[in-house]
Amino acid sequence: MSVEQTVVMTGASRGIGRIAARQMLAAQPETHLVLLSRNDPRDLVDELKAHGGSVSVVRVDLSSLQSVADATDAVLDLVCSGGLPPIRGLVCNAGVQHTNARTETVDGFESTFAVNVLANHVLVRRLHHRLHPQARVVVTVSDTHFGDFRHNLGMVPGPRWQPVETLARVGAFRDPSSTRAGRTAYSTSKLAAIYLVHECARRFPATWTITGYNPGFVPGTDLARDADPVSRFAMRWIMPLMTLTPFATSPGKAGSFLADAALGAVEAPSGAYTDRHKVARSSPESYDPGREQDTWEAVEALTARFLPPDANMERRADAHHRHHRSQ
Template sequence: MTATPNKTAIITGASAGLGLECATALLASDPTWHVVFAVRDVARGAHAVEQAGHPARCTVLEMDLASLTSVHAFADDFRGRGLPPLHAIVCNAGLQVVSGTEHTAEGVEMTFGVNHLGHFALVRDLLADLAHPARILVVASGTHDPAKTTGMPAPRYTRAADLAHPADDEPVDGRRRYTTSKLCNVLYAYELDRRLGCGANGVTVNAFDPGLMPGSGLARDYSAIGRWAWRYLFPLLRVLPNVNSTRASGARLAALVCDPRFDHVTGSYIEGKRPIASSTDSYDLEKALDLWETSEQLLERTDHQDQPGEPRGRAAK
Protein backbone atom coordinates (compact mmCIF):
# COMPACT_ATOMS: atom_id res chain seq x y z
CA MET A 1 0.00 0.00 0.00
CA THR A 2 1.34 3.42 -0.94
CA ALA A 3 1.78 5.76 2.01
CA THR A 4 -0.20 8.99 1.99
CA PRO A 5 1.88 12.15 2.49
CA ASN A 6 1.16 13.69 5.88
CA LYS A 7 4.00 16.22 6.12
CA THR A 8 5.10 19.10 3.89
CA ALA A 9 8.58 20.53 3.45
CA ILE A 10 9.22 23.83 1.68
CA ILE A 11 12.59 24.05 -0.08
CA THR A 12 13.69 27.36 -1.57
CA GLY A 13 15.79 27.28 -4.71
CA ALA A 14 14.63 23.75 -5.47
CA SER A 15 14.79 24.04 -9.26
CA ALA A 16 18.49 23.10 -9.44
CA GLY A 17 21.64 22.30 -7.49
CA LEU A 18 21.54 21.61 -3.78
CA GLY A 19 17.83 22.38 -3.44
CA LEU A 20 16.85 19.92 -6.18
CA GLU A 21 19.13 17.22 -4.78
CA CYS A 22 17.67 17.74 -1.31
CA ALA A 23 14.13 17.44 -2.67
CA THR A 24 15.06 14.33 -4.68
CA ALA A 25 16.62 12.61 -1.67
CA LEU A 26 13.74 13.54 0.66
CA LEU A 27 11.10 12.27 -1.77
CA ALA A 28 13.00 9.01 -2.28
CA SER A 29 13.70 8.38 1.39
CA ASP A 30 10.26 8.85 2.90
CA PRO A 31 6.89 8.56 1.08
CA THR A 32 5.09 10.52 3.81
CA TRP A 33 6.66 13.83 2.69
CA HIS A 34 5.16 16.28 0.23
CA VAL A 35 7.68 18.81 -1.11
CA VAL A 36 6.95 22.37 -2.17
CA PHE A 37 9.44 23.63 -4.74
CA ALA A 38 9.69 27.36 -3.96
CA VAL A 39 11.20 28.79 -7.14
CA ARG A 40 11.46 31.99 -9.18
CA ASP A 41 10.70 30.25 -12.48
CA VAL A 42 7.76 27.84 -12.32
CA ALA A 43 8.63 26.30 -15.69
CA ARG A 44 12.09 25.37 -14.39
CA GLY A 45 10.43 24.19 -11.20
CA ALA A 46 8.13 21.89 -13.16
CA HIS A 47 11.12 20.45 -14.99
CA ALA A 48 12.86 19.93 -11.65
CA VAL A 49 9.85 17.99 -10.39
CA GLU A 50 10.19 15.65 -13.37
CA GLN A 51 13.86 15.14 -12.52
CA ALA A 52 13.13 14.51 -8.85
CA GLY A 53 10.45 11.91 -9.51
CA HIS A 54 7.29 11.38 -7.44
CA PRO A 55 5.41 14.30 -9.06
CA ALA A 56 2.22 13.48 -7.16
CA ARG A 57 4.05 14.48 -3.97
CA CYS A 58 5.35 17.77 -5.33
CA THR A 59 3.93 21.26 -5.71
CA VAL A 60 5.65 24.11 -7.54
CA LEU A 61 4.98 27.60 -6.17
CA GLU A 62 6.48 30.85 -7.40
CA MET A 63 8.60 32.92 -5.04
CA ASP A 64 11.30 35.49 -5.70
CA LEU A 65 13.39 36.09 -2.59
CA ALA A 66 14.48 39.42 -4.09
CA SER A 67 10.93 40.72 -3.59
CA LEU A 68 9.34 40.74 -0.15
CA THR A 69 5.96 41.18 -1.82
CA SER A 70 6.60 37.93 -3.67
CA VAL A 71 7.57 36.19 -0.42
CA HIS A 72 4.36 37.35 1.26
CA ALA A 73 2.31 36.22 -1.77
CA PHE A 74 3.99 32.81 -1.64
CA ALA A 75 2.99 32.34 2.00
CA ASP A 76 -0.62 33.26 1.20
CA ASP A 77 -0.62 30.92 -1.81
CA PHE A 78 0.79 28.08 0.28
CA ARG A 79 -1.94 28.45 2.89
CA GLY A 80 -4.64 28.19 0.23
CA ARG A 81 -3.35 24.96 -1.31
CA GLY A 82 -4.70 22.51 1.26
CA LEU A 83 -1.39 20.64 1.48
CA PRO A 84 -0.33 18.35 4.35
CA PRO A 85 0.79 20.15 7.53
CA LEU A 86 4.03 22.10 7.27
CA HIS A 87 6.82 20.36 9.19
CA ALA A 88 9.98 21.72 7.56
CA ILE A 89 11.33 24.86 5.93
CA VAL A 90 14.66 24.62 4.13
CA CYS A 91 16.17 28.05 3.50
CA ASN A 92 18.49 26.98 0.72
CA ALA A 93 18.44 29.47 -2.16
CA GLY A 94 21.42 31.78 -2.43
CA LEU A 95 23.52 33.77 -4.84
CA GLN A 96 26.79 35.62 -5.32
CA VAL A 97 26.83 38.95 -7.15
CA VAL A 98 30.40 39.80 -8.08
CA SER A 99 29.99 42.02 -11.14
CA GLY A 100 28.66 45.09 -9.34
CA THR A 101 25.92 46.17 -6.95
CA GLU A 102 22.36 45.01 -7.54
CA HIS A 103 19.28 45.66 -5.43
CA THR A 104 16.10 43.85 -4.51
CA ALA A 105 12.66 45.21 -5.32
CA GLU A 106 12.76 47.06 -2.00
CA GLY A 107 16.17 48.61 -2.67
CA VAL A 108 18.19 46.29 -0.42
CA GLU A 109 21.61 45.10 -1.58
CA MET A 110 20.90 41.89 -3.48
CA THR A 111 23.21 39.40 -1.75
CA PHE A 112 22.02 40.36 1.73
CA GLY A 113 18.44 40.65 0.49
CA VAL A 114 18.22 37.19 -1.07
CA ASN A 115 20.55 35.15 1.12
CA HIS A 116 19.25 36.53 4.42
CA LEU A 117 16.31 38.94 4.36
CA GLY A 118 14.06 37.01 1.98
CA HIS A 119 14.41 33.89 4.09
CA PHE A 120 13.87 35.89 7.29
CA ALA A 121 10.58 37.10 5.79
CA LEU A 122 9.57 33.62 4.64
CA VAL A 123 10.07 32.03 8.05
CA ARG A 124 8.36 34.93 9.81
CA ASP A 125 5.34 34.61 7.55
CA LEU A 126 5.04 30.84 8.08
CA LEU A 127 5.90 30.40 11.77
CA ALA A 128 2.24 30.28 12.74
CA ASP A 129 1.62 27.61 10.09
CA LEU A 130 4.27 25.18 11.36
CA ALA A 131 2.94 21.91 12.75
CA HIS A 132 5.00 20.59 15.63
CA PRO A 133 7.46 18.96 15.67
CA ALA A 134 9.07 21.01 12.93
CA ARG A 135 12.52 21.69 11.59
CA ILE A 136 13.97 24.84 10.07
CA LEU A 137 17.25 24.51 8.17
CA VAL A 138 19.34 27.46 7.04
CA VAL A 139 22.00 26.69 4.44
CA ALA A 140 25.17 28.54 5.38
CA SER A 141 28.77 28.07 4.24
CA GLY A 142 32.20 27.45 5.68
CA THR A 143 33.21 30.72 4.04
CA HIS A 144 31.55 32.52 6.95
CA ASP A 145 34.50 31.47 9.15
CA PRO A 146 37.78 33.33 8.57
CA ALA A 147 39.61 30.65 10.56
CA LYS A 148 39.05 28.26 7.66
CA THR A 149 41.08 28.33 4.47
CA THR A 150 38.43 28.72 1.78
CA GLY A 151 40.00 31.10 -0.70
CA MET A 152 37.26 33.62 0.04
CA PRO A 153 37.62 36.97 1.82
CA ALA A 154 36.66 37.10 5.49
CA PRO A 155 33.20 38.44 6.37
CA ARG A 156 32.96 42.05 7.47
CA TYR A 157 29.95 42.63 9.71
CA THR A 158 29.61 46.18 11.04
CA ARG A 159 25.86 46.77 11.21
CA ALA A 160 23.06 45.03 9.34
CA ALA A 161 21.91 48.43 8.13
CA ASP A 162 25.28 48.81 6.36
CA LEU A 163 24.81 45.45 4.67
CA ALA A 164 21.30 46.27 3.51
CA HIS A 165 22.24 49.72 2.23
CA PRO A 166 26.00 50.00 1.54
CA ALA A 167 27.40 53.51 1.22
CA ASP A 168 27.71 54.75 -2.36
CA ASP A 169 31.46 55.15 -1.95
CA GLU A 170 32.00 51.67 -0.50
CA PRO A 171 34.25 49.54 -2.73
CA VAL A 172 32.27 46.72 -4.31
CA ASP A 173 33.48 43.33 -3.11
CA GLY A 174 30.84 40.80 -4.07
CA ARG A 175 32.70 37.82 -2.69
CA ARG A 176 33.00 39.47 0.74
CA ARG A 177 29.32 40.39 0.64
CA TYR A 178 28.62 36.71 0.04
CA THR A 179 30.71 35.49 2.98
CA THR A 180 29.14 38.14 5.20
CA SER A 181 25.67 37.01 4.15
CA LYS A 182 26.65 33.47 5.14
CA LEU A 183 27.68 34.79 8.57
CA CYS A 184 24.24 36.37 8.73
CA ASN A 185 22.71 32.96 8.01
CA VAL A 186 24.42 31.45 11.05
CA LEU A 187 23.69 34.44 13.30
CA TYR A 188 20.04 34.25 12.25
CA ALA A 189 19.73 30.50 12.80
CA TYR A 190 21.11 30.76 16.33
CA GLU A 191 18.95 33.77 17.21
CA LEU A 192 15.81 32.15 15.81
CA ASP A 193 16.55 29.02 17.82
CA ARG A 194 16.89 31.08 21.01
CA ARG A 195 13.63 32.91 20.35
CA LEU A 196 11.81 29.64 19.70
CA GLY A 197 12.94 28.15 23.01
CA CYS A 198 15.95 26.11 21.86
CA GLY A 199 13.72 23.25 20.76
CA ALA A 200 11.55 23.23 23.88
CA ASN A 201 8.49 24.36 21.91
CA GLY A 202 8.77 21.71 19.22
CA VAL A 203 10.73 23.56 16.54
CA THR A 204 14.41 22.92 15.92
CA VAL A 205 16.64 25.32 13.97
CA ASN A 206 20.03 24.44 12.54
CA ALA A 207 22.54 25.90 10.10
CA PHE A 208 24.01 23.57 7.47
CA ASP A 209 27.37 23.80 5.74
CA PRO A 210 27.16 21.83 2.47
CA GLY A 211 30.85 22.31 1.79
CA LEU A 212 32.35 23.50 -1.46
CA MET A 213 30.18 22.20 -4.30
CA PRO A 214 31.98 22.74 -7.62
CA GLY A 215 29.66 22.76 -10.58
CA SER A 216 26.72 24.26 -8.68
CA GLY A 217 25.04 27.43 -9.92
CA LEU A 218 26.73 29.67 -7.36
CA ALA A 219 29.28 30.93 -9.90
CA ARG A 220 26.75 32.16 -12.48
CA ASP A 221 27.87 35.79 -12.03
CA TYR A 222 31.56 34.95 -12.42
CA SER A 223 33.58 35.79 -15.53
CA ALA A 224 33.52 33.34 -18.44
CA ILE A 225 36.85 31.81 -17.42
CA GLY A 226 35.73 31.70 -13.80
CA ARG A 227 32.56 29.84 -14.74
CA TRP A 228 34.58 27.41 -16.87
CA ALA A 229 36.99 26.70 -14.02
CA TRP A 230 34.09 26.29 -11.56
CA ARG A 231 32.43 23.76 -13.84
CA TYR A 232 35.39 21.75 -15.14
CA LEU A 233 38.43 22.25 -12.88
CA PHE A 234 37.01 22.67 -9.39
CA PRO A 235 35.27 19.24 -9.39
CA LEU A 236 38.77 17.73 -9.29
CA LEU A 237 39.01 19.09 -5.72
CA ARG A 238 36.43 16.59 -4.45
CA VAL A 239 39.26 14.44 -3.11
CA LEU A 240 39.75 17.14 -0.45
CA PRO A 241 37.79 17.32 2.85
CA ASN A 242 34.36 19.00 2.68
CA VAL A 243 34.43 19.34 -1.11
CA ASN A 244 31.26 17.60 -2.24
CA SER A 245 28.93 16.97 -5.12
CA THR A 246 25.52 18.61 -4.90
CA ARG A 247 24.02 15.11 -4.73
CA ALA A 248 26.04 14.14 -1.65
CA SER A 249 25.31 17.42 0.14
CA GLY A 250 21.65 17.28 -0.91
CA ALA A 251 21.28 13.85 0.69
CA ARG A 252 22.81 15.16 3.91
CA LEU A 253 20.51 18.17 3.93
CA ALA A 254 17.50 15.89 3.37
CA ALA A 255 18.59 13.82 6.38
CA LEU A 256 18.47 16.96 8.51
CA VAL A 257 14.84 17.32 7.43
CA CYS A 258 13.67 13.79 8.14
CA ASP A 259 16.19 11.56 9.95
CA PRO A 260 15.06 10.73 13.53
CA ARG A 261 18.64 10.99 14.80
CA PHE A 262 18.33 14.77 14.40
CA ASP A 263 15.03 15.00 16.30
CA HIS A 264 16.57 16.86 19.22
CA VAL A 265 19.50 18.58 17.53
CA THR A 266 18.98 22.33 17.52
CA GLY A 267 20.97 25.53 17.60
CA SER A 268 23.83 23.73 15.84
CA TYR A 269 26.10 24.33 12.88
CA ILE A 270 26.30 21.08 10.95
CA GLU A 271 29.05 20.32 8.47
CA GLY A 272 28.03 17.33 6.39
CA LYS A 273 26.69 14.93 9.01
CA ARG A 274 28.04 16.32 12.29
CA PRO A 275 27.70 19.43 14.43
CA ILE A 276 30.89 21.49 14.64
CA ALA A 277 31.83 24.89 16.02
CA SER A 278 31.09 27.85 13.78
CA SER A 279 33.04 31.10 13.64
CA THR A 280 33.71 33.24 16.70
CA ASP A 281 31.55 36.07 15.30
CA SER A 282 28.60 33.74 14.76
CA TYR A 283 28.16 33.49 18.55
CA ASP A 284 28.15 37.28 19.01
CA LEU A 285 24.80 38.08 20.67
CA GLU A 286 25.03 41.79 19.89
CA LYS A 287 25.49 41.11 16.19
CA ALA A 288 22.61 38.63 16.25
CA LEU A 289 20.31 41.14 17.92
CA ASP A 290 21.32 43.89 15.51
CA LEU A 291 20.65 41.60 12.55
CA TRP A 292 17.26 40.55 13.91
CA GLU A 293 16.04 44.03 14.78
CA THR A 294 17.24 45.53 11.50
CA SER A 295 15.58 42.72 9.54
CA GLU A 296 12.29 43.34 11.33
CA GLN A 297 12.54 47.05 10.57
CA LEU A 298 13.14 46.35 6.89
CA LEU A 299 10.11 44.07 6.79
CA GLU A 300 7.94 46.58 8.62
CA ARG A 301 8.51 49.09 5.84
CA THR A 302 7.08 46.58 3.38
CA ASP A 303 4.18 45.69 5.69
CA HIS A 304 3.17 49.35 5.81
CA GLN A 305 2.92 49.35 2.03
CA ASP A 306 0.40 46.48 2.08
CA GLN A 307 -3.35 46.94 2.46
CA PRO A 308 -4.57 47.76 6.00
CA GLY A 309 -5.40 44.74 8.10
CA GLU A 310 -3.76 42.10 10.21
CA PRO A 311 0.03 41.90 9.98
CA ARG A 312 1.41 39.06 7.93
CA GLY A 313 2.75 36.04 9.79
CA ARG A 314 3.94 36.13 13.35
CA ALA A 315 7.41 37.09 14.45
CA ALA A 316 9.17 35.03 17.06
CA LYS A 317 9.37 36.96 20.32
Protein backbone atom coordinates in the same frame (compact mmCIF):
# COMPACT_ATOMS: atom_id res chain seq x y z
CA MET B 1 7.10 6.41 11.94
CA SER B 2 6.40 8.33 8.73
CA VAL B 3 3.60 10.89 8.77
CA GLU B 4 1.91 12.92 6.10
CA GLN B 5 3.56 16.33 6.03
CA THR B 6 4.39 19.34 3.89
CA VAL B 7 7.95 20.54 3.39
CA VAL B 8 8.39 23.99 1.85
CA MET B 9 11.68 24.49 0.04
CA THR B 10 13.57 27.17 -1.86
CA GLY B 11 16.55 26.53 -4.12
CA ALA B 12 15.41 23.11 -5.35
CA SER B 13 15.52 23.69 -9.09
CA ARG B 14 19.26 23.08 -9.47
CA GLY B 15 22.42 22.01 -7.67
CA ILE B 16 22.36 20.45 -4.23
CA GLY B 17 18.74 21.50 -3.66
CA ARG B 18 17.58 19.43 -6.63
CA ILE B 19 19.41 16.38 -5.30
CA ALA B 20 18.01 16.97 -1.80
CA ALA B 21 14.44 17.19 -3.15
CA ARG B 22 14.80 13.78 -4.77
CA GLN B 23 16.33 12.26 -1.63
CA MET B 24 13.66 13.67 0.69
CA LEU B 25 10.79 12.23 -1.30
CA ALA B 26 12.58 8.92 -1.70
CA ALA B 27 13.18 8.68 2.06
CA GLN B 28 9.71 9.91 3.10
CA PRO B 29 7.15 9.32 0.32
CA GLU B 30 4.36 10.71 2.54
CA THR B 31 5.94 14.15 2.19
CA HIS B 32 4.29 16.76 0.00
CA LEU B 33 7.03 19.01 -1.31
CA VAL B 34 6.19 22.63 -2.08
CA LEU B 35 8.86 24.20 -4.25
CA LEU B 36 9.14 27.97 -4.07
CA SER B 37 10.77 28.80 -7.38
CA ARG B 38 11.31 31.79 -9.65
CA ASN B 39 10.88 29.61 -12.71
CA ASP B 40 8.69 26.59 -13.24
CA PRO B 41 11.03 23.58 -12.72
CA ARG B 42 8.80 21.40 -14.90
CA ASP B 43 11.45 18.75 -15.58
CA LEU B 44 12.12 18.30 -11.86
CA VAL B 45 8.41 18.17 -11.03
CA ASP B 46 7.80 15.59 -13.76
CA GLU B 47 10.75 13.54 -12.53
CA LEU B 48 9.58 13.58 -8.91
CA LYS B 49 5.99 12.77 -9.82
CA ALA B 50 7.12 9.94 -12.07
CA HIS B 51 8.62 8.33 -8.98
CA GLY B 52 5.42 8.78 -6.99
CA GLY B 53 6.30 12.08 -5.31
CA SER B 54 3.70 14.67 -4.35
CA VAL B 55 4.89 18.09 -5.52
CA SER B 56 3.49 21.60 -5.90
CA VAL B 57 5.17 24.73 -7.25
CA VAL B 58 4.54 28.26 -5.99
CA ARG B 59 6.25 30.99 -8.00
CA VAL B 60 8.41 33.46 -6.11
CA ASP B 61 11.11 36.03 -6.79
CA LEU B 62 13.29 36.04 -3.68
CA SER B 63 14.74 39.42 -4.60
CA SER B 64 11.27 40.93 -4.07
CA LEU B 65 10.03 40.75 -0.48
CA GLN B 66 6.46 41.36 -1.65
CA SER B 67 6.79 38.30 -3.87
CA VAL B 68 8.03 36.29 -0.86
CA ALA B 69 5.06 37.49 1.21
CA ASP B 70 2.62 36.60 -1.58
CA ALA B 71 4.16 33.15 -2.02
CA THR B 72 3.91 32.32 1.69
CA ASP B 73 0.29 33.46 1.69
CA ALA B 74 -0.40 31.11 -1.22
CA VAL B 75 1.13 28.23 0.74
CA LEU B 76 -0.87 29.13 3.85
CA ASP B 77 -4.11 29.28 1.84
CA LEU B 78 -3.47 25.72 0.64
CA VAL B 79 -2.77 24.50 4.17
CA CYS B 80 -5.77 26.27 5.73
CA SER B 81 -8.11 24.96 3.02
CA GLY B 82 -6.95 21.39 3.58
CA GLY B 83 -5.19 21.22 0.24
CA LEU B 84 -1.88 20.48 1.97
CA PRO B 85 -1.01 18.53 5.12
CA PRO B 86 0.57 20.40 8.06
CA ILE B 87 3.90 22.10 7.40
CA ARG B 88 6.56 20.22 9.34
CA GLY B 89 9.58 21.32 7.33
CA LEU B 90 11.00 24.52 5.85
CA VAL B 91 14.23 24.42 3.86
CA CYS B 92 15.72 27.82 2.98
CA ASN B 93 18.35 26.64 0.52
CA ALA B 94 18.33 29.33 -2.17
CA GLY B 95 21.20 31.78 -2.23
CA VAL B 96 23.02 34.17 -4.54
CA GLN B 97 26.60 35.34 -4.95
CA HIS B 98 27.25 38.33 -7.21
CA THR B 99 30.45 39.65 -8.75
CA ASN B 100 29.79 43.02 -7.13
CA ALA B 101 28.13 44.51 -4.05
CA ARG B 102 26.06 47.12 -5.85
CA THR B 103 23.21 45.04 -7.31
CA GLU B 104 20.02 46.56 -5.91
CA THR B 105 16.64 44.87 -5.54
CA VAL B 106 13.25 46.38 -6.27
CA ASP B 107 12.97 47.11 -2.52
CA GLY B 108 16.23 49.09 -2.50
CA PHE B 109 18.32 46.44 -0.74
CA GLU B 110 21.68 44.99 -1.75
CA SER B 111 20.74 41.79 -3.58
CA THR B 112 23.04 39.34 -1.75
CA PHE B 113 21.79 40.39 1.66
CA ALA B 114 18.19 40.60 0.46
CA VAL B 115 18.08 37.03 -0.90
CA ASN B 116 20.39 35.30 1.60
CA VAL B 117 19.01 36.98 4.73
CA LEU B 118 15.92 39.16 4.36
CA ALA B 119 13.92 36.81 2.11
CA ASN B 120 14.52 33.89 4.47
CA HIS B 121 13.42 35.99 7.43
CA VAL B 122 10.15 36.99 5.76
CA LEU B 123 9.55 33.39 4.76
CA VAL B 124 10.12 32.06 8.28
CA ARG B 125 8.17 34.84 10.00
CA ARG B 126 5.12 34.60 7.75
CA LEU B 127 4.95 30.82 8.09
CA HIS B 128 5.99 30.29 11.67
CA HIS B 129 2.54 30.57 13.28
CA ARG B 130 1.28 27.80 11.00
CA LEU B 131 4.21 25.44 11.39
CA HIS B 132 3.65 22.14 13.16
CA PRO B 133 4.82 22.09 16.81
CA GLN B 134 7.53 19.61 15.80
CA ALA B 135 8.63 21.62 12.77
CA ARG B 136 12.19 21.57 11.47
CA VAL B 137 13.68 24.62 9.73
CA VAL B 138 16.99 24.40 7.87
CA VAL B 139 18.85 27.43 6.50
CA THR B 140 21.73 26.76 4.13
CA VAL B 141 24.74 28.77 5.28
CA SER B 142 28.42 28.57 4.35
CA ASP B 143 31.81 27.98 5.94
CA THR B 144 33.05 31.06 4.09
CA HIS B 145 31.96 32.91 7.24
CA PHE B 146 35.10 31.59 8.98
CA GLY B 147 37.22 33.87 6.82
CA ASP B 148 40.35 31.68 6.85
CA PHE B 149 42.21 29.77 4.15
CA ARG B 150 41.20 26.38 5.50
CA HIS B 151 37.53 27.13 4.86
CA ASN B 152 37.74 29.63 1.99
CA LEU B 153 40.75 28.25 0.08
CA GLY B 154 41.70 31.84 -0.64
CA MET B 155 38.76 32.26 -3.02
CA VAL B 156 36.26 34.13 -0.85
CA PRO B 157 37.22 36.97 1.51
CA GLY B 158 36.03 36.62 5.08
CA PRO B 159 33.06 38.57 6.42
CA ARG B 160 33.35 42.25 7.29
CA TRP B 161 30.70 42.90 9.90
CA GLN B 162 28.95 46.26 10.00
CA PRO B 163 25.55 47.45 11.25
CA VAL B 164 22.84 45.48 9.48
CA GLU B 165 21.28 48.67 8.15
CA THR B 166 24.59 49.25 6.28
CA LEU B 167 25.00 45.65 5.10
CA ALA B 168 21.49 45.68 3.65
CA ARG B 169 22.30 48.54 1.28
CA VAL B 170 24.59 48.79 -1.74
CA GLY B 171 28.06 50.17 -1.18
CA ALA B 172 28.66 48.53 2.20
CA PHE B 173 32.11 47.32 1.14
CA ARG B 174 35.15 48.95 -0.38
CA ASP B 175 35.15 49.15 -4.19
CA PRO B 176 31.57 47.83 -4.45
CA SER B 177 31.87 47.18 -8.19
CA SER B 178 34.59 44.57 -7.63
CA THR B 179 34.30 40.80 -7.43
CA ARG B 180 36.02 40.93 -4.05
CA ALA B 181 33.24 43.14 -2.68
CA GLY B 182 30.61 40.77 -4.07
CA ARG B 183 32.23 37.78 -2.41
CA THR B 184 32.68 39.67 0.86
CA ALA B 185 28.97 40.49 0.74
CA TYR B 186 28.31 36.76 0.35
CA SER B 187 30.41 35.58 3.33
CA THR B 188 29.02 38.40 5.48
CA SER B 189 25.44 37.51 4.56
CA LYS B 190 26.08 33.94 5.67
CA LEU B 191 27.41 35.16 9.03
CA ALA B 192 24.21 37.20 9.41
CA ALA B 193 22.15 34.10 8.58
CA ILE B 194 23.88 32.17 11.39
CA TYR B 195 23.16 35.01 13.82
CA LEU B 196 19.48 34.76 12.93
CA VAL B 197 19.47 30.98 13.34
CA HIS B 198 20.81 31.43 16.87
CA GLU B 199 18.28 34.14 17.69
CA CYS B 200 15.36 32.20 16.21
CA ALA B 201 16.33 29.21 18.35
CA ARG B 202 15.90 31.44 21.42
CA ARG B 203 12.66 33.07 20.34
CA PHE B 204 10.67 30.32 18.68
CA PRO B 205 8.91 27.35 20.36
CA ALA B 206 11.21 24.96 22.19
CA THR B 207 9.68 22.04 20.27
CA TRP B 208 10.96 23.49 16.99
CA THR B 209 14.37 22.76 15.55
CA ILE B 210 16.06 25.45 13.46
CA THR B 211 19.59 24.80 12.24
CA GLY B 212 22.16 26.15 9.82
CA TYR B 213 23.47 23.69 7.23
CA ASN B 214 26.91 24.08 5.70
CA PRO B 215 27.50 22.00 2.55
CA GLY B 216 31.17 22.96 2.42
CA PHE B 217 32.85 23.98 -0.82
CA VAL B 218 30.77 22.40 -3.59
CA PRO B 219 32.31 22.93 -7.05
CA GLY B 220 30.21 22.09 -10.07
CA THR B 221 27.07 23.97 -8.99
CA ASP B 222 25.69 27.19 -10.48
CA LEU B 223 26.39 29.43 -7.47
CA ALA B 224 29.18 31.16 -9.42
CA ARG B 225 27.07 31.56 -12.57
CA ASP B 226 27.58 35.34 -12.53
CA ALA B 227 31.38 35.05 -12.43
CA ASP B 228 33.68 35.72 -15.38
CA PRO B 229 34.02 33.00 -18.06
CA VAL B 230 37.40 31.74 -16.79
CA SER B 231 36.10 31.38 -13.22
CA ARG B 232 32.93 29.65 -14.41
CA PHE B 233 35.00 27.21 -16.47
CA ALA B 234 37.25 26.44 -13.50
CA MET B 235 34.32 25.97 -11.11
CA ARG B 236 32.52 23.62 -13.47
CA TRP B 237 35.35 21.56 -14.95
CA ILE B 238 38.52 21.89 -12.86
CA MET B 239 37.46 22.49 -9.26
CA PRO B 240 35.26 19.33 -9.15
CA LEU B 241 38.49 17.33 -9.01
CA MET B 242 38.87 18.70 -5.48
CA THR B 243 35.96 16.52 -4.36
CA LEU B 244 38.49 13.69 -4.35
CA THR B 245 40.11 15.49 -1.40
CA PRO B 246 38.74 16.50 2.04
CA PHE B 247 38.64 20.15 0.92
CA ALA B 248 35.47 19.90 -1.17
CA THR B 249 32.10 18.15 -1.23
CA SER B 250 30.54 16.64 -4.33
CA PRO B 251 27.06 17.93 -5.27
CA GLY B 252 25.67 14.44 -4.68
CA LYS B 253 26.97 14.23 -1.14
CA ALA B 254 26.05 17.83 -0.32
CA GLY B 255 22.49 17.28 -1.54
CA SER B 256 22.19 14.05 0.42
CA PHE B 257 23.47 15.76 3.58
CA LEU B 258 20.94 18.57 3.09
CA ALA B 259 18.12 16.05 2.82
CA ASP B 260 19.32 14.39 6.03
CA ALA B 261 19.37 17.75 7.82
CA ALA B 262 15.88 18.60 6.58
CA LEU B 263 14.41 15.24 7.63
CA GLY B 264 16.14 15.11 11.00
CA ALA B 265 18.42 12.19 10.15
CA VAL B 266 21.21 14.20 11.79
CA GLU B 267 20.43 14.80 15.45
CA ALA B 268 20.97 18.49 16.06
CA PRO B 269 19.71 20.82 18.78
CA SER B 270 17.95 23.99 17.76
CA GLY B 271 20.45 26.67 16.84
CA ALA B 272 23.09 24.13 15.79
CA TYR B 273 25.49 24.38 12.86
CA THR B 274 25.46 21.19 10.80
CA ASP B 275 28.72 20.86 8.89
CA ARG B 276 27.84 18.46 6.09
CA HIS B 277 26.88 15.29 8.01
CA LYS B 278 27.61 16.25 11.61
CA VAL B 279 27.01 18.97 14.17
CA ALA B 280 30.04 21.21 14.64
CA ARG B 281 31.02 24.64 15.92
CA SER B 282 30.71 27.55 13.55
CA SER B 283 33.29 30.34 13.70
CA PRO B 284 34.07 32.03 17.04
CA GLU B 285 32.75 35.28 15.55
CA SER B 286 29.38 33.67 14.91
CA TYR B 287 28.65 33.32 18.64
CA ASP B 288 27.78 36.83 19.76
CA PRO B 289 24.44 37.27 21.58
CA GLY B 290 24.61 41.04 21.21
CA ARG B 291 25.03 40.89 17.44
CA GLU B 292 22.39 38.17 17.22
CA GLN B 293 19.79 40.33 18.96
CA ASP B 294 20.84 43.41 16.99
CA THR B 295 20.58 41.46 13.73
CA TRP B 296 17.10 40.20 14.60
CA GLU B 297 15.85 43.67 15.52
CA ALA B 298 17.37 45.34 12.46
CA VAL B 299 16.04 42.70 10.07
CA GLU B 300 12.61 42.93 11.71
CA ALA B 301 12.63 46.68 11.12
CA LEU B 302 13.86 46.41 7.51
CA THR B 303 11.20 43.84 6.60
CA ALA B 304 8.40 45.24 8.81
CA ARG B 305 5.89 45.93 6.06
CA PHE B 306 6.22 42.38 4.75
CA LEU B 307 5.71 40.65 8.12
CA PRO B 308 2.42 39.46 9.65
CA PRO B 309 0.41 42.04 11.66
CA ASP B 310 1.33 40.56 15.05
CA ALA B 311 5.01 41.30 14.33
CA ASN B 312 4.47 44.96 15.21
CA MET B 313 3.29 44.01 18.71
CA GLU B 314 6.28 41.69 19.11
CA ARG B 315 8.68 44.47 18.10
CA ARG B 316 7.15 46.85 20.63
CA ALA B 317 7.50 44.19 23.34
CA ASP B 318 11.15 43.67 22.35
CA ALA B 319 11.87 47.38 22.53
CA HIS B 320 10.20 47.61 25.95
CA HIS B 321 12.21 44.62 27.23
CA ARG B 322 15.48 46.00 25.88
CA HIS B 323 14.82 49.45 27.37
CA HIS B 324 14.27 48.02 30.83
CA ARG B 325 17.23 45.68 30.53
CA SER B 326 19.52 48.60 29.78
CA GLN B 327 18.40 50.58 32.86
